[in-house]
Amino acid sequence: xxxxxxxxxxxxxxxxxxxxxxxxxxxxxxxxxxxxxxxxxxxxxxxxxxxxxxxxxxxxxxxxxxxxxxxxxxxxxxxxxxxxxxxxxxxxxxxxxxxxxxxxxxxxxxxxxxxxxxxxxxxxxxxxxxxxxxxxxxxxxxxxxxxxxxxxxxxxxxxxxxxxxxxxxxxxxxxxxxxxxxxxxxxxxxxxxxxxxxxxxxxxxxxxxxxxxxxxxxxxxxxxxxxxxxxxxxxxxxxxxxxxxxxxxxxxxxxxxxxxxxxxxxxxxxxxxxxxxxxxxxxxxxxxxxxxxxxxxxxxxxxxxxxxxxxxxxxxxxxxxxxxxxxxxxxxxxxxxxxxxxxxxxxxxxxxxxxxxxxxxxxxxxxxxxxxxxxxxxxxxxxxxxxxxxxxxxxxxxxxxxxxxxxxxxxxxxxxxxxxxxxxxxxxxxxxxxxxxxxxxxxxxxxxxxxxxxxxxxxxxxxxxxxxxxxxxxxxxxxxxxxxxxxxxxxxxxxxxxxxxxxxxxxxxxxxxxxxxxxxxxxxxxxxxxxxxxxxxxxxxxxxxxxxxxxxxxxxxxxxxxxxxxxx
Amino acid sequence: xxxxxxxxxxxxxxxxxxxxxxxxxxxxxxxxxxxxxxxxxxxxxxxxxxxxxxxxxxxxxxxxxxxxxxxxxxxxxxxxxxxxxxxxxxxxxxxxxxxxxxxxxxxxxxxxxxxxxxxxxxxxxxxxxxxxxxxxxxxxxxxxxxxxxxxxxxxxxxxxxxxxxxxxxxxxxxxxxxxxxxxxxxxxxxxxxxxxxxxxxxxxxxxxxxxxxxxxxxxxxxxxxxxxxxxxxxxxxxxxxxxxxxxxxxxxxxxxxxxxxxxxxx
Numbered sequence: 001x002x003x004x005x006x007x008x009x010x011x012x013x014x015x016x017x018x019x020x021x022x023x024x025x026x027x028x029x030x031x032x033x034x035x036x037x038x039x040x041x042x043x044x045x046x047x048x049x050x051x052x053x054x055x056x057x058x059x060x061x062x063x064x065x066x067x068x069x070x071x072x073x074x075x076x077x078x079x080x081x082x083x084x085x086x087x088x089x090x091x092x093x094x095x096x097x098x099x100x101x102x103x104x105x106x107x108x109x110x111x112x113x114x115x116x117x118x119x120x121x122x123x124x125x126x127x128x129x130x131x132x133x134x135x136x137x138x139x140x141x142x143x144x145x146x147x148x149x150x151x152x153x154x155x156x157x158x159x160x161x162x163x164x165x166x167x168x169x170x171x172x173x174x175x176x177x178x179x180x181x182x183x184x185x186x187x188x189x190x191x192x193x194x195x196x197x198x199x200x201x202x203x204x205x206x207x208x209x210x211x212x213x214x215x216x217x218x219x220x221x222x223x224x225x226x227x228x229x230x231x232x233x234x235x236x237x238x239x240x241x242x243x244x245x246x247x248x249x250x251x252x253x254x255x256x257x258x259x260x261x262x263x264x265x266x267x268x269x270x271x272x273x274x275x276x277x278x279x280x281x282x283x284x285x286x287x288x289x290x291x292x293x294x295x296x297x298x299x300x301x302x303x304x305x306x307x308x309x310x311x312x313x314x315x316x317x318x319x320x321x322x323x324x325x326x327x328x329x330x331x332x333x334x335x336x337x338x339x340x341x342x343x344x345x346x347x348x349x350x351x352x353x354x355x356x357x358x359x360x361x362x363x364x365x366x367x368x369x370x371x372x373x374x375x376x377x378x379x380x381x382x383x384x385x386x387x388x389x390x391x392x393x394x395x396x397x398x399x400x401x402x403x404x405x406x407x408x409x410x411x412x413x414x415x416x417x418x419x420x421x422x423x424x425x426x427x428x429x430x431x432x433x434x435x436x437x438x439x440x441x442x443x444x445x446x447x448x449x450x451x452x453x454x455x456x457x458x459x460x461x462x463x464x465x466x467x468x469x470x471x472x473x474x475x476x477x478x479x480x481x482x483x484x485x486x487x488x489x490x491x492x493x494x495x496x497x498x499x500x501x502x503x504x505x506x507x508x509x510x511x512x513x514x515x516x517x518x519x520x521x522x523x524x525x526x527x528x529x530x531x532x533x534x535x536x537x538x539x540x541x542x543x544x545x546x547x548x549x550x551x552x553x554x555x556x557x558x559x560x561x562x563x564x565x566x567x568x
Numbered sequence: 569x570x571x572x573x574x575x576x577x578x579x580x581x582x583x584x585x586x587x588x589x590x591x592x593x594x595x596x597x598x599x600x601x602x603x604x605x606x607x608x609x610x611x612x613x614x615x616x617x618x619x620x621x622x623x624x625x626x627x628x629x630x631x632x633x634x635x636x637x638x639x640x641x642x643x644x645x646x647x648x649x650x651x652x653x654x655x656x657x658x659x660x661x662x663x664x665x666x667x668x669x670x671x672x673x674x675x676x677x678x679x680x681x682x683x684x685x686x687x688x689x690x691x692x693x694x695x696x697x698x699x700x701x702x703x704x705x706x707x708x709x710x711x712x713x714x715x716x717x718x719x720x721x722x723x724x725x726x727x728x729x730x731x732x733x734x735x736x737x738x739x740x741x742x743x744x745x746x747x748x749x750x751x752x753x754x755x756x757x758x759x760x761x762x763x764x765x766x767x768x769x770x771x772x773x774x775x776x777x778x779x780x781x782x783x784x785x786x787x788x789x790x791x792x793x794x795x796x797x798x799x800x801x802x803x804x805x806x807x808x809x810x811x812x813x814x815x816x817x818x819x820x821x822x823x824x825x826x827x828x829x830x831x832x833x834x
Contacts, residue, residue: 193781193795196803243630288757288796292745298660301652308648315613322617397613405606413598415655417745417753423596430593474622477637484641503664508800513672517664518657526649530642537638 033111040112041516045498046532047108049491051101053536056490057233058098059172060226061091062143064234064264066165073158083257086548087234088147093543095143099136116505116512124182126206135175142168173223180218181210186506187497188213188286197509213286217279224271228486231265236483237544239476244549252469258479259324263454265482266317270450273310273443276493281360283500287507290500297416298519302496304410305522309489311404314446316481318400321453322393323475330464334389337380340452341387341395343372347448348399348406348441355437373448389456396449403445409433487536491529572615579611663740670806734816737809741801749820757796759785762825765818772830774814778802785828792833 035043065084072080109117121128146164153161190208191197201209238258245251284291293299325331350372358365411417411434412425426434501507503517511517586603595603625633738744744753748760764773768783776783780797791797801810 191799193799194779197800198803240634243625243634246626285794287798287800289742289745289798292742292757297742297745298655301655304652305649319616394614394617397617398610401606401610401613404609405603409599409602413653415653416659418659424598425596426599427594427596430595472621473624474619477633480634480637481641484638488645503668508803511668511671513668513675515661517668518660519655520657521654522652523646523650523654526646530646534638534642 032114035112039516040514042528044105044108044112045495045528047101047105048498049494049529049532050536051098051105052494053487053490053532054094054098054101054539056222056226056229057540058091058095059176060228060230061087061094061233062146062165062168062172062230063227064230064261065091066162066169067264068260069165070162073162079253079256080260082253083234083260085150086257087230087237088150089547090233090237090540090543092143092147093547094540095140097539113505113514116510119510120182120186120506123201123209124185124206127178127181127210131178132175135171135178139168139171139175142171176222176226177219178210180215180222181212184215184218185209185212187283187500188215189506189509191286191508201509214279214282217275217282221272221275221279224268224275225490227268228265228272229490231261231263231268232479232483232486233540234261235265235479236540237261237548239479240541240544241548242476248469255468255471258471258475262317262320262479262482265486266450266454269313269317269486270447273447277360277440277443279497292417293502294496294500296411297418299496299499300410301415301522302492302499302525304408305526306489306492306496307404307408309485309492310446311400311407313482313485313489314400314404314450315397316478316485318393318396318450318453320475320478320482321450321457322397323472323478325389325393325457325460326472327468327470328460328464328466331389331460334456334460334463335386336389336392336452336456336459337376337383338385338387339376339380339383341392343376344395344399344445344449344452347372348403348438348445351441351444352406352432352438355440356432356435359437360440369444376452389460392456393453396453399445399449403442403449406433406438406442406445409438484533484537488529488533491532492525495525495529571618575611575614575618579607579614582610583607666736667740667804730812731816731819733809733812734814737805737813738816741805741813743813746797757791759788759828760825761817761827762820762822763827764830765821766823767827767830768818770811770814770818773817774810776830777805777810777814779834782832782834783830784833785830787828 032040034040038046065087068080068084068087072078072084106117142164146161146168149161149164153164189197190200190204190212192200235258238254238261242251242254242258245254280291280294283294295303351369354365354368358368409426411431412420414420414424432438499519501512502519503512504510505512583604586607587600590600590603738749743749746754746758748754749762754760768776772783778801780795780799781792784792788796805813
């Protein structure tokens with residue numbers, strides 16, 4: 001879609017939104033559309049999730065792209081510039097898909113839940129009819145400018161081009177924050193002590209409605225999640241192109257691109273568990289009854305599945321580091337202080353104890369945890385005992401399995417607390433394994449192990465020689481796995497966040513009177529999440545094939561020639 | 569191959585150790601199998617780490633391998649999610665219907681629906697009556713009506729109904745998620761309530777439901793400060809339902825249970 005058509009489209013959407021309440025007022029008794037087979041709720045779910053996936057990519061990828069462009073400028077390495085431009089090409093196609101699914105989302109919402117949609121638009125009229133369209137149009141202009149000035153603004157003008165990229169990201173981030181207003185409002189509408197939400201809403205300003213309990217945690221969570229998303233999709237693009245490459249130079253380049261994509265994806269991933277924890281903490285703080293619904297009752301098994309997915313993602317990302325290490329010549333010489341594997345093993349035990357005694361957000365826990373986490377760096381210099389990199393990484397894998405085991409240990413193997421019987425319940429002495437301190441310690445362990453593995457990797461490339469293009473072929477499937485699994489997990493957690501509203505469109509304010517306002521099963525949800533992920537992947541694959549493979553020049557300059565580590 | 573067999577043996581030994589260890593610690597069988605499965609996962613991870621390198625694929629082979637990989641992932645994720653215990657939505661549907669019924673009735677659409685439902689019911693009654701009259705020959709009034717059946721005023725135990733509604737509200741509002749009662753529910757989030765009737769009057773209990781900041785349970789100072797008890801029931805529940813719930817709770821006077829002392833805060 002060209003800029004002009006996009007602008008026209010967004011203007012139409014704005015007009016449509018502006019006129020929505022009027023149209024609805026003309027036909028109050030018009031029955032909502034009934035979607036066959038899926039039902040209305042699932043129809044909205046499919047379109048909304050697809051829109052969020054495309055939107056997540058077009059907001060996350062530019063962050064990734066500008067970081068790469070800046071690295072290329074700073075290191076004078078043309079590979080970064082090529083990587084950034086290739087990801088931008090894919091982003092251009094997916095940008096159109098974001099607009100398309102966004103428009104479709106509004107149409108489906110208005111057709112299926114006209115009363116609620118109109119109510120929400122009325123409360124956020126300025127956002128839906130003015131701010132969001134303007135930001136989207138602004139982002140469209142800047143994105144196209146950013147792409148089409150790529151070759152013109154080279155050399156001395158490169159800094160200007162990077163600044164344009166930063167502006168693009170600024171607009172993108174503001175767009176995300178603005179649209180998160182109504183989204184988070186549906187979960188945690190503005191409220192005040194002693195006044196009913198409906199009464200308070202009548203006097204609330206737009207800012208009151210936007211700046212609700214879960215707004216900022218959702219902003220941060222989505223922002224970090226989008227960077228992870230962008231990184232892993234870049235890894236997937238690299239995997240496809242690596243497989244399709246016939247020349248060694250191309251394979252070298254796409255091997256390198258896969259590594260960079262994964263590095264940025266994992267770098268952001270390390271923060272995600274904590275951002276997710278912050279969001280759920282705020283949700284529970286808003287209404288304590290959300291917590292048991294989420295963690296102990298109807299949605300508890302969704303969190304078991306989340307634990308399984310996160311465990312697999314951390315296993316895969318560390319396996320990728322392992323495979324990357326295997327292609328470094330001289331890696332066997334790399335050694336590390338023995339304190340690192342000791343801390344890895346001790347971390348879940350110590351942290352569970354400390355966080356039980358000083359629960360979050362008590363800062364006292366940091367007095368115990370920070371020295372423990374920093375001890376390999378500080379004390380390691382004075383302790384001569386070292387172990388090989390391979391041993392440290394293997395201990396790390398063991399602790400990832402242990403960490404995931406702790407994360408996934410439930411209080412009971414039942415879908416709700418009401419069905420708990422002794423034969424399915426954790427013994428009371430071991431109940432701490434199912435509580436938040438243990439889960440936090442598991443998350444910390446996964447993150448700590450991954451950080452240590454990257455430290456080892458850095459030492460390996462500084463002491464040895466990395467040969468790009470010679471990575472084990474299975475690594476390409478690891479990159480695809482990471483992209484697919486992280487997006488599947490996004491879908492799962494997105495479903496959880498929406499379902500937390502229970503039988504309300506807007507929690508405690510706007511009830512959902514339809515017959516579909518119940519909690520679906522995890523199995524049913526998994527079918528749709530998988531279907532949505534597959535559709536998204538099909539479109540992304542198409543975009544990659546069209547933009548990169550089909551238009552790939554055969555005589556491309558070999559930027560990705562095998563080079564020693566650290567070479568510019 | 570020898571290394572793989574060795575790793576499998578080590579994995580089985582660790583898995584077996586976990587299985588018997590957790591059995592000794594009186595973990596239920598499902599948890600023993602869970603720990604055993606983690607040991608097997610660890611074994612698989614260590615086998616994969618030392619696996620020989622994969623030969624590069626290209627062209628149709630690479631495409632086929634990628635597609636097969638996606639299919640495997642889809643099947644694994646759907647099957648994996650389906651293996652966990654599944655919540656039955658039927659458990660919730662009846663509850664939601666009961667909670668939302670008064671709210672729906674209060675809306676314009678609800679009022680219209682109610683009128684339509686009443687009209688339909690009247691229409692059906694008229695049709696049934698007409699058929700009955702027709703069956704009797706059209707000139708005889710139904711015996712029951714002609715004779716005037718004795719009044720069948722239902723014998724309602726008003727207080728019994730209130731208590732029943734109160735107990736139903738306990739279930740519908742899922743109070744058991746935070747409060748233990750009759751030995752069931754609660755995760756120490758809120759005080760155990762078996763003796764609440766001895767400590768608070770029905771009006772005070774009602775006040776606590778309407779305004780959670782009105783009373784504080786001794787020992788729950790932190791939770792009180794954080795406002796753990798949701799301040800939403802006055803908006804979600806009908807007044808008669810709050811009274812019923814308070815009345816029902818007021819009947820719990822089991823002094824053997826240590827229900828914390830309520831402290832008046834407002």
